[in-house]
Amino acid sequence: MIIDVKNLSVEYKIGKNYLKAVHDVNFSLNKKESLGFVGESGCGKSTLAYALLNLLEKNGRISDGEIIINDKDLVNSADREIRSTRWKEISIIFQNAMTALNPVEKIGIQIINALMEHEKVSKKQAIERAKDIFNKVGISPSRLMEYPHEFSGGMKQRAVIALALICYPNILIADEPTTALDVVAQRQVLELLLQLQEEFDLTLIMISHDISVVAEACENVAVMYGGEIMEMGTTDDVFKKSNHPYTKLLINSFPSLYHEIAELEQIPGYPPSLEDLPKGCPFAPRCSYAEDICFSEKPAMREVKENKLVKCHFAEELDFNKGGDSLLVK
Ligand code: SF4
Numbered sequence: 037m038i039i040d041v042k043n044l045s046v047e048y049k050i051g052k053n054y055l056k057a058v059h060d061v062n063f064s065l066n067k068k069e070s071l072g073f074v075g076e077s078g079c080g081k082s083t084l085a086y087a088l089l090n091l092l093e094k095n096g097r098i099s100d101g102e103i104i105i106n107d108k109d110l111v112n113s114a115d116r117e118i119r120s121t122r123w124k125e126i127s128i129i130f131q132n133a134m135t136a137l138n139p140v141e142k143i144g145i146q147i148i149n150a151l152m153e154h155e156k157v158s159k160k161q162a163i164e165r166a167k168d169i170f171n172k173v174g175i176s177p178s179r180l181m182e183y184p185h186e187f188s189g190g191m192k193q194r195a196v197i198a199l200a201l202i203c204y205p206n207i208l209i210a211d212e213p214t215t216a217l218d219v220v221a222q223r224q225v226l227e228l229l230l231q232l233q234e235e236f237d238l239t240l241i242m243i244s245h246d247i248s249v250v251a252e253a254c255e256n257v258a259v260m261y262g263g264e265i266m267e268m269g270t271t272d273d274v275f276k277k278s279n280h281p282y283t284k285l286l287i288n289s290f291p292s293l294y295h296e297i298a299e300l301e302q303i304p305g306y307p308p309s310l311e312d313l314p315k316g317c318p319f320a321p322r323c324s325y326a327e328d329i330c331f332s333e334k335p336a337m338r339e340v341k342e343n344k345l346v347k348c349h350f351a352e353e354l355d356f357n358k359g360g361d362s363l364l365v366k
Pocket residue numbers: 280281282317318319320321323324325326327330335347348349350351
């Protein structure tokens with residue numbers, strides 16, 4: 037197992053209070069496996085990504101749990117050990133290419149510096165590696181010494197991918213890797229990511245609000261809501277035979293890359309505020325299947341069938357998949 041996350045909870049200090057942004061997240065992945073996290077904005081998926089790298093904002097902290105990467109517990113490691121794990125063992129493609137790259141520094145210099153900071157290589161070796169990684173992400177090495185503003189959106193994203201991979205990590209987190217791109221660049225970047233996953237034997241963790249991107253790129257998916265995983269399993273099973281009302285609504289609210297859904301549904305209401313999380317199921321105020329128990333008792337995560345975990349009191353009883361659209365049906 038390459039990454040094992042156990043009971044991970046993350047809090048932010050707002051005023052005098054600590055508010056839970058991620059609650060009791062569990063998952064594990066082997067080499068070359070992929071897992072996508074989907075959910076509406078504010079569901080905790082990006083916070084989870086930053087917690088995995090120990091890159092939380094100053095007011096954020098891991099309040100509970102373990103992050104074991106290659107047998108090392110990152111939560112209880114010294115800062116130095118965390119820094120050496122970052123980049124070399126786990127790396128990230130940040131959400132916004134423009135904030136990931138320093139606008140006043142040539143891209144090649146940024147990549148070379150990142151490599152020399154984390155590995156004992158000479159400048160000559162670092163330049164050769166930077167050229168090689170540029171080739172691998174489909175940019176001519178002759179453009180290494182250009183500034184970010186000289187690149188198109190798609191090329192900037194490729195450069196950010198090059199930066200994330202320069203130390204040959206085992207695990208790559210892609211945080212909304214295609215969000216700011218036009219449709220053509222989105223497809224190219226997605227195809228590039230999958231090609232690089234194969235080439236580098238990467239374990240891929242993808243964060244996206246776009247469920248069709250995750251459906252295409254990841255073999256497993258976790259649906260997050262209110263800071264918790266609500267449903268997790270193989271992508272095919274979660275999207276074709278969802279056992280959670282939120283997953284189903286999320287699928288029906290999103291245009292598919294594969295076929296047209298007759299009518300998009302709107303998810304009623306708003307996601308819960310961290311300051312006022314419901315006592316029972318976090319989805320209860322918006323769920324049309326909610327019963328009294330949903331408002332008073334938190335549903336436990338349980339295996340409803342092999343490789344399928346669901347947090348809903350009525351996961352086995354509800355049948356809302358009959359005749360419904362499936363994201364993966366072509
Ligand atoms: Fe809906 Fe109740 Fe299931 Fe929550 S536990 S998703 S409120 S049916």
